[in-house]
Amino acid sequence: MFAPGHHLYRSVDGSWRYSAPGDVFVRIGGDDRLLTLVQQLEAGVPGVSVPEADRVGVERIIAALTERGVLVDPDHSLPVPAGWKVHIEGDDPIPEKLLELLDEAECTVGCVDEHVVARSDVIVSCAQWLPDARWRQLDSWCTEHRTPWHGCHAEGATFVIGPLSIPGRTASYRDTRGRRLAAAALPDELIAHWAYLDSDAVKPAVRFTPAAVSVLAGLLAADLLALAAGTGVPSEGHQLVIDLATLSITRHRVLPLPELAINPA
Structure with a gap:
């Protein structure tokens, strides 16, 4: 071919x-x-x-x-292994679209706990705004059980995907979070903002247009299918920032933190 x-x-x-x-x-x-x-x-x-x-x-x-x-x-062009298990969680329209795109995999949808992490080949967490506390817990479980996981959320007027966390191979959410805080001009304000997003306070709803859902689900699916087939993962080692207003995708390289680095709480 x-x-x-x-x-x-x-x-x-x-x-x-x-x-x-x-x-x-x-x-x-x-x-x-x-x-x-x-x-x-x-x-x-x-x-x-x-x-x-x-x-x-x-x-x-x-x-x-x-x-x-x-x-x-x-x-x-390797196929997805039979019985490859993908668990998807989310409170937005993306999980439904992902199910269409991942028809070769064995997909389940619902809340994630440690038992789900332990029995899955990969976890996908789709959120409206960044769920910092939940993702820290998910990251801990996935690190413990060596389970890869991917995520997406809205941030400002853009959408963010990943980075896909593959324990022992790529940056974890802990690493990504630590680097984001280290680079922030106002890290305390960023932490406070994440706490607000985690809370039950009233927040604006994210507008997921059909185009946004298709783009985000397509990018996630491309990574997941490559991971399953054992081929190069398109976004590996990068966080993607998608701006649908300008039809742009920005790739941000994210490296694991050094073992001795202090990771901001």
Whole structure:
């Protein structure tokens, strides 16, 4: 199959080329019939078969294009393991959309406790505003049971996703929280604001438009499916800040705190 962003085609002058991301165009030689067969086979055109007389030639072209990264082994698109358990909690519309996108996984929805963490392969917590106290508890359970977890919430006029916490591999919520406070101009005010968001005080409702729900759920699902398949997690090591007013996504690198660092309470 073609690697992402790669193409094999006959140009207007009749010669063949492959293209790669970044405006890379490479002219290639070869039998037109064989190149057409390779193009159709690798694009998944149904009903295409290779005549026995052409098999060696087609295999040589496929091998050459694979060596150059134009083609990849279909096995690289690994499936979600059977019985992979995702538990989702949330008081917003995102969990419902996530269920649609994670139909390959075994999903449950509801409140999270330590028992749920212990029996799940990954936890997803979707909140309106940052639930600091709840996420500190969830982070502690997930660290104890080596369970990855992901989250999203609204902050100001933006939405925040992650960072995906994979115990022993990426920053935890404790690390993220500590770095946020260390960088804050008014850390005491930030802590007080989080306490207000945690409380039963009246708070403005977050406006989850259909577009916001689709974008947030899609980004979460992309990370979770990659985690399940054992491939590179798109956002790994980063917190994403999504501004739907400008259609921008900002990636903030988040590193684990050094073991001896003081983590603000």
